[in-house]
Amino acid sequence: MISSTLALMCIATFFLSTIFVELIGSGHSIASLKHLIVSPGLWILVPAMIATGASGALMSRKRQGRLVALKKKRMPFIAVIGLLVLIPCAIVLNQWATAGSFDTRFYFVQVIELIAGATNLALMGLNMRDGLRLSGRLLRFARHRQ
Numbered sequence: 157m158i159s160s161t162l163a164l165m166c167i168a169t170f171f172l173s174t175i176f177v178e179l180i181g182s183g184h185s186i187a188s189l190k191h192l193i194v195s196p197g198l199w200i201l202v203p204a205m206i207a208t209g210a211s212g213a214l215m216s217r218k219r220q221g222r223l224v225a226l227k228k229k230r231m232p233f234i235a236v237i238g239l240l241v242l243i244p245c246a247i248v249l250n251q252w253a254t255a256g257s258f259d260t261r262f263y264f265v266q267v268i269e270l271i272a273g274a275t276n277l278a279l280m281g282l283n284m285r286d287g288l289r290l291s292g293r294l295l296r297f298a299r300h301r302q
């Protein structure tokens with residue numbers, strides 16, 4: 157699944173580059189990154205996530221079982237965290253960074269965004285692992301646990 161790998165790479169890139177730039181970057185470089193995450197970042201991530209959900213739903217018509225059920229259960233959490241936490245956080249952090257207001261409020265929302273991002277990375281990573289088991293690319297596991 158190209159779209160799901162792209163979505164996972166987006167979140168991982170946003171997450172790691174945020175930590176990196178906030179540890180060693182200037183206010184200006186933080187603002188540049190926050191801007192890039194919103195645009196083009198979100199314009200890549202959101203369609204990739206929609207395509208992932210759609211292709212997952214299509215593929216799960218033909219496949220059933222424990223792994224598919226687990227993947228299906230994780231997807232609403234991934235979507236809700238993305239839509240209700242990550243996207244609003246990315247938008248306000250971009251606005252505040254552009255305005256140069258790196259105050260307590262900024263870092264409070266930043267910590268929430270990082271926690272939500274780590275949660276989604278974990279859930280998406282589990283979906284990727286189970287996807288690879290389903291497609292037989294992780295044969296060792298697929299034989300026993302499918």
Ligand code: HEM
Pocket residue numbers: 157160161163164208209211212213215216219224225227228231234279280281283284285286287288290291292293
């Ligand atoms: C962030 C979410 C997701 C990620 C990262 C992800 C990732 C993957 C990956 C990497 C594969 C293996 C593709 C291959 O080896 O060719 C896969 C397969 C699969 N995924 Fe997902 N997936 C996600 C969401 C979903 C959802 C929501 C469903 C629906 C229940 C789903 C159902 C499937 C099925 C049924 C397969 C096996 C396809 C086959 O028969 O080979 N996926 N997924």
